Amino acid sequence: MALLSAVSGAACGDPPEKEMQQAQGAIDAARAAGADQYARVEFSAAEDALKRARDAVDERDYRAALNAALDARERAQTAAKDTVNAKATARAEAEKALTAASSALAEARARTRLEAGRANPRALAAARRAISDDETAVQEARTAFERGDYPASTEKAKAATARLRASTRDLEPTTSTTGRRRH
Numbered sequence: 001m002a003l004l005s006a007v008s009g010a011a012c013g014d015p016p017e018k019e020m021q022q023a024q025g026a027i028d029a030a031r032a033a034g035a036d037q038y039a040r041v042e043f044s045a046a047e048d049a050l051k052r053a054r055d056a057v058d059e060r061d062y063r064a065a066l067n068a069a070l071d072a073r074e075r076a077q078t079a080a081k082d083t084v085n086a087k088a089t090a091r092a093e094a095e096k097a098l099t100a101a102s103s104a105l106a107e108a109r110a111r112t113r114l115e116a117g118r119a120n121p122r123a124l125a126a127a128r129r130a131i132s133d134d135e136t137a138v139q140e141a142r143t144a145f146e147r148g149d150y151p152a153s154t155e156k157a158k159a160a161t162a163r164l165r166a167s168t169r170d171l172e173p174t175t176s177t178t179g180r181r182r183h
Contacts, residue, residue, distance in 0.1 A: 015057045019069035023050050026076035035079035037151070038086035046075035090150035097157035098145060101138045104164040105131065115171045123170045130167035134160040 027046050030036075035043040049072035056065035108131050112124060119127075141156035 013062050015062055016053070016066040016069050019066055019073065020050065020053055020057070023053065023069045023072035023076065026073045026080070030076045030080040030083065033080045033083045034087055034148075035076070035083045038090065039079040039082040042075055042079035042082055046072045046079055049075055087150070090154070094141075094145050094150040094153040094157070097154045097161070098138070098141055101134075101141060101157040101161045101164070104161045104168075105134060105138055108134075108164045108168045111168050111171055119171045127167040127171050130163055134164050137163075 023046070027043075027050060030039070030043055030046065049068045053065045053068035053072060056062070056068055108127060112119075112127050112131065115124065137156055137160040141153045141160065144150075144153035144156060
């Protein structure tokens with residue numbers, strides 16, 4: 001009889017508002033830290049758990065609501081922690097990509113100056129256009145980096161590096177394939 005009254009008392013209790021608010025606060029904090037970008041899986045799981053908690057409250061299943069709210073809070077906190085590491089890794093990768101893009105830009109400029117009189121005029125003009133376009137792309141990558149958008153920064157910098165290296169390869173002089181005479 002005591003067990004029956006304890007179970008029915010738990011089923012008739014109040015909704016876990018405090019826990020749901022804590023879960024929402026943890027989700028908001030994780031989002032502010034960038035978890036929606038850097039820890040997507042865990043962050044989405046936290047949002048889904050909070051939705052399950054709200055659905056359970058609507059169904060007056062407060063025990064399930066409590067469990068889901070606690071799960072949401074824990075997952076949001078984990079997502080926030082994971083974000084710190086993922087963001088640091090993304091920042092390091094973006095820095096490396098920006099360094100490579102800046103180096104490729106400097107190499108392309110030097111190569112166009114060196115090959116100015118020797119290279120095919122079309123290839124030289126294309127290389128100069130690429131340099132101009134990719135100077136802008138590298139600047140956009142730096143701006144994205146300063147905003148903290150490390151994935152966009154990395155993507156833009158890597159694309160600029162690839163284009164610059166390709167245009168520089170097009171400037172390479174063609175070597176003669178004639179052999180030397182034997183004596």
